[in-house]
């Protein structure tokens with residue numbers, strides 16, 4: 547079932563900067579983890595702002611659960627959780643606990659339910675030690691986790707994350723990937739994630755879109771997308787290094803497939819070595 551659809555979207559910012567999101571239709575199926583890969587300024591944040599109903603299109607289609615987000619903002623927003631690229635813009639509570647509880651309190655969720663959820667999510671994201679802290683003084687990575695935790699308290703059907711892995715150290719990044727995968731598996735939460743961290747993509751994405759200067763040029767699973775090395779380069783993106791390596795080996799007559807994770811690459815190489 548299609549829950550998000552964006553096609554031929556034209557946006558004009560107040561300073562007259564025009565962004566045309568065209569090419570392939572951007573579609574999110576219920577329960578899927580969709581990654582949008584694109585270089586700086588390619589239009590990722592503009593896309594998300596339209597899905598969230600924060601901007602109005604001049605032309606084109608933007609639908610979330612069959613509704614137009616900018617027209618039916620409240621109706622659409624109750625299904626969405628969001629972590630903005632600049633989390634300082636969304637962290638507003640005087641303490642981490644209050645910040646996480648903010649939307650749930652506004653939605654009149656019972657106090658004890660909020661308390662249980664806040665503590666449970668904080669524990670899973672390993673920020674339970676921070677609950678009494680003032681968010682303003684946290685590190686960038688800690689703030690990302692707090693924003694994600696806050697977005698999760700109301701149990702959104704679709705979670706939108708703009709560059710969620712920025713500012714995270716490797717351990718926190720992989721913990722975040724693990725948490726998002728678990729969330730998707732256990733709660734069926736659909737994910738829309740923008741990133742330019744290519745190495746994370748195969749570990750999180752069911753579907754990958756590549757956006758090149760506003761044009762959706764590629765759609766597929768990680769293997770399909772990372773095989774299109776020339777199109778990725780055109781979009782100012784790099785395929786994972788070993789992906790490039792396996793492509794070069796293929797050109798020399800060693801077709802070992804298109805592994806997109808270190809584990810897959812290791813398995814393929816071992817197969818080859820053990821065959822000799």
Ligand SMILES: Nc1ncnc2c1ncn2[C@@H]1O[C@H](COP(=O)(O)OP(=O)(O)OP(=O)(O)O)[C@@H](O)[C@H]1O
Pocket residue numbers: 559560561563565584585586587588589590591592593631
């Ligand atoms: N508020 C704004 N006013 C004017 N132009 C804007 C505004 N926000 C974005 N743009 C322009 O729209 C285009 C797309 O920007 P957008 O922020 O959507 O890209 P992005 O892919 O999210 O980039 P990044 O990875 O750097 O965050 C860029 O040319 C950018 O300069």
